Amino acid sequence: MLDQYFGDYITVAAFIAVGALLVGGGMFASSLLRPDKPTKVKSETYECGIDPVGGGWSQSHIRYYIFALLFLIFDVEAVFIFPWAVRIEDFAAAGLGGFIFVEMVIFIVILLLGLVYAIRKGVLRWE
Amino acid sequence: MIDYHALAPELLLAGTVLAVLTVDLLRVEKYWVAVVGLFGLFLSFIPVLTLGFCDTLTFCEDTGTRFLFGESYAVDSFSLVLKALFLGSAFVAVLLSVGYLESDRFWQGEFYFLMLSSVLGAVVMASSRDLVTIFVALELVTGPTFLMAGWRKGDPRSNEAMLKFFIIGVLSAALLLFGMSLVYGTTGELTFAGIRAEAAGIRGGDLEALFTVGVLFTLLGFAFKVSAVPFHFWTPDTYEGSPTPVTAYLSVVSKTAGFVGLLAICYLAFRDATFLWGPALWVLAAASMTVGNLAALRQTNIVRLLGYSSIAQGGFILVPFGAAVAAGVTDVQLEEAFFATVTYLLIYAFMNLGAFAVIIAGGNRLRSAEIGDWAGMFGYAPGLATMLAVFFFSLAGIPPLAGWFAKFVMFRAVLSVGGGWAAALAIIAAVNSVIAFVYYAKVVKSAFMDPAPEHVAVADLARMPTVPSLQFALVLTVAGVIVLGIFPGIIAEIGELTKTFASGF
Amino acid sequence: MIITQFVILGAALFALGVYGVLSRRNAVLVLLSVELMLAAVNINLVAFDAFVADRIAGGQIFALFIIAVAAAEVGIGLAIVLLIFRNRRSANVDELDLLKL
Numbered sequence: 001m002l003d004q005y006f007g008d009y010i011t012v013a014a015f016i017a018v019g020a021l022l023v024g025g026g027m028f029a030s031s032l033l034r035p036d037k038p039t040k041v042k043s044e045t046y047e048c049g050i051d052p053v054g055g056g057w058s059q060s061h062i063r064y065y066i067f068a069l070l071f072l073i074f075d076v077e078a079v080f081i082f083p084w085a086v087r088i089e090d091f092a093a094a095g096l097g098g099f100i101f102v103e104m105v106i107f108i109v110i111l112l113l114g115l116v117y118a119i120r121k122g123v124l125r126w127e
Numbered sequence: 128m129i130d131y132h133a134l135a136p137e138l139l140l141a142g143t144v145l146a147v148l149t150v151d152l153l154r155v156e157k158y159w160v161a162v163v164g165l166f167g168l169f170l171s172f173i174p175v176l177t178l179g180f181c182d183t184l185t186f187c188e189d190t191g192t193r194f195l196f197g198e199s200y201a202v203d204s205f206s207l208v209l210k211a212l213f214l215g216s217a218f219v220a221v222l223l224s225v226g227y228l229e230s231d232r233f234w235q236g237e238f239y240f241l242m243l244s245s246v247l248g249a250v251v252m253a254s255s256r257d258l259v260t261i262f263v264a265l266e267l268v269t270g271p272t273f274l275m276a277g278w279r280k281g282d283p284r285s286n287e288a289m290l291k292f293f294i295i296g297v298l299s300a301a302l303l304l305f306g307m308s309l310v311y312g313t314t315g316e317l318t319f320a321g322i323r324a325e326a327a328g329i330r331g332g333d334l335e336a337l338f339t340v341g342v343l344f345t346l347l348g349f350a351f352k353v354s355a356v357p358f359h360f361w362t363p364d365t366y367e368g369s370p371t372p373v374t375a376y377l378s379v380v381s382k383t384a385g386f387v388g389l390l391a392i393c394y395l396a397f398r399d400a401t402f403l404w405g406p407a408l409w410v411l412a413a414a415s416m417t418v419g420n421l422a423a424l425r426q427t428n429i430v431r432l433l434g435y436s437s438i439a440q441g442g443f444i445l446v447p448f449g450a451a452v453a454a455g456v457t458d459v460q461l462e463e464a465f466f467a468t469v470t471y472l473l474i475y476a477f478m479n480l481g482a483f484a485v486i487i488a489g490g491n492r493l494r495s496a497e498i499g500d501w502a503g504m505f506g507y508a509p510g511l512a513t514m515l516a517v518f519f520f521s522l523a524g525i526p527p528l529a530g531w532f533a534k535f536v537m538f539r540a541v542l543s544v545g546g547g548w549a550a551a552l553a554i555i556a557a558v559n560s561v562i563a564f565v566y567y568a569k570v571v572k573s574a575f576m577d578p579a580p581e582h583v584a585v586a587d588l589a590r591m592p593t594v595p596s597l598q599f600a601l602v603l604t605v606a607g608v609i610v611l612g613i614f615p616g617i618i619a620e621i622g623e624l625t626k627t628f629a630s631g632f
Numbered sequence: 633m634i635i636t637q638f639v640i641l642g643a644a645l646f647a648l649g650v651y652g653v654l655s656r657r658n659a660v661l662v663l664l665s666v667e668l669m670l671a672a673v674n675i676n677l678v679a680f681d682a683f684v685a686d687r688i689a690g691g692q693i694f695a696l697f698i699i700a701v702a703a704a705e706v707g708i709g710l711a712i713v714l715l716i717f718r719n720r721r722s723a724n725v726d727e728l729d730l731l732k733l
Binding site for chain 3 (some may be wrong): 258259262263266270273274277280281283286287289290293294297298300301302304305307308309311312315316317
């Protein structure tokens with residue numbers, strides 16, 4: 001059983017080897033064929049074609065943090081909706097559909113109250 | 128269908144939490160937030176009473192212990208008593224906060240929202256009968272308190288208190304979860320009843336080692352929460368740096384919630400594994416009492432002193448658990464130990480909240496928490512100094528104040544087990560009671576006998592009034608400590624009720 | 633089903649997280665280490681869930697709750713780190729030593 005289990009990994013290893021060979025071989029072949037003329041412009045950070053502004057390690061503004069935080073919380077709360085969505089049909093078949101639906105409405109209303117609170121406190125204002 | 132009567136306290140409290148948040152958004156005076164919060168706490172107390180006195184009420188169908196959501200949630204006499212304790216303590220804690228928050232430019236709306244959310248967690252904790260519910264309840268208790276600890280945003284000490292508390296808090300949660308995951312893995316069950324049933328077959332088997340590690344990590348997580356030595360390092364710092372009403376809340380509601388979780392896990396899930404948790408908690412109890420009391424002896428800050436004193440009190444609360452160390456401990460002895468812990472928790476809430484109410488009232492006048500500045504308080508604030516004496520002597524366990532009964536049942540529980548280990552723990556507890564008396568008495572003596580220091584403007588202080596909400600809190604706690612001390616039968620009767628829990632259901 | 637490798641992975645990740653919490657000085661990295669510990673617990677739970685063939689998928693549900701709680705904790709933690717950074721211009725845990733014995 002153990003042999004068979006690790007045997008499966010040989011396929012994975014083969015895939016990794018083939019992948020590395022393809023990419024590495026391609027890059028090696030192109031380095032043989034292409035002309036090699038490094039300039040300053042070529043080694044600059046690519047920023048959609050326009051000249052890059054500032055360094056790559058610039059700090060992002062604090063207001064992104066609040067949005068990131070709100071996104072994170074709401075994103076994770078969505079995790080509770082998935083199991084509910086998967087199971088609601090079974091409950092509906094048992095005649096509990098309305099009850100289960102109202103439960104989720106309450107859950108979402110509570111989340112919305114949090115959003116209203118954030119808006120009222122002015123954290124979502126972008127100025 | 129769901130038994131809404133059994134869930135009513137939680138539902139009403141959750142509604143209050145949302146109402147508090149909404150009121151905060153309206154353009155009204157901010158003290159309305161506190162009023163709504165207090166009203167909500169009172170409202171959710173009513174169903175606790177109707178559930179408790181179900182057998183005498185006509186509209187209520189008495190079904191004994193009510194189970195909800197499979198066996199995950201139980202409403203029995205134990206959980207009702209603890210719910211009443213949490214709601215009552217939270218009521219006092221809100222009263223303590225009102226004056227404090229009004230006195231300075233603090234954010235009030237969010238504060239009560241966070242505090243009530245935390246109380247909701249504690250109330251759910253009392254009924255939790257499976258690992259998921261108990262974990263969510265524990266995090267709901269702890270999460271908001273991180274923010275409350277740092278409520279003085281501009282004060283670096285408050286910041287530091289908050290960060291230390293937070294890091295220890297999440298670390299302990301992770302340890303707890305790791306333990307729970309191993310317990311789940313070895314037993315395949317999440318409900319306490321299921322774990323107890325499965326754990327019997329594990330002893331002596333392949334999985335015993337893994338199960339042992341799981342149990343110990345779970346205990347470790349709770350040990351952080353109840354700040355038992357050697358997991359207490361955050362406690363004095365957080366207590367000193369937090370706003371004092373938050374400290375009062377942490378030392379009573381949050382700590383009691385930790386003990387309730389520990390009680391439920393030890394006496395229900397790991398009931399047949401006393402040989403695992405008995406010795407571990409024996410060590411924690413002995414260390415907490417000794418280290419807490421010795422460190423309290425040399426404190427000059429009164430809040431820090433109470434911080435170490437609450438570590439030591441936590442040790443006393445753990446003593447009945449530790450008594451289970453003796454092999455072959457009977458069910459009757461375990462029930463006695465359980466009864467002692469619950470009784471101690473009930474009395475501890477009264478006296479510690481009262482002590483903090485006195486410290487807040489005194490701190491409002493003196494603007495200092497140094498014990499030296501409290502000298503001579505009897506001269507200008509005789510009422511406050513007397514209450515200080517009442518609460519501190521109660522914490523020390525002097526009759527006829529409530530604290531003596533808590534200590535009495537604790538010793539009775541240990542001695543009923545008998546054997547060398549239990550006797551040793553009883554001796555350690557006795558020695559520590561004496562040490563504790565020294566530092567409690569030192570503060571009281573200083574307040575009554577020493578002259579007030581030069582820089583304290585005695586004449587001004589004598590005229591300063593105490594905030595009405597604080598007066599109310601003081602009256603409630605003083606009455607509790609004195610009445611329960613003179614008539615301990617009341618608390619014994621309540622404790623008796625909860626014994627059915629320990630006998631397993 | 634073989635459970636050993638999952639448990640070993642979980643334990644290793646957990647130990648790595650503990651090491652990170654104890655050795656890192658930056659509060660944000662401490663937070664990341666705690667997340668690592670929680671991830672280890674999730675691996676354990678989901679693996680055990682499959683191993684014991686839990687009828688009601690208790691382990692998976694537990695893992696979902698841990699994910700949600702961990703997100704809330706990170707939210708609180710980042711807010712705390714931000715506040716301290718504003719007040720002190722540093723997120724270094726070692727420098728917080730105003731409160732001492």
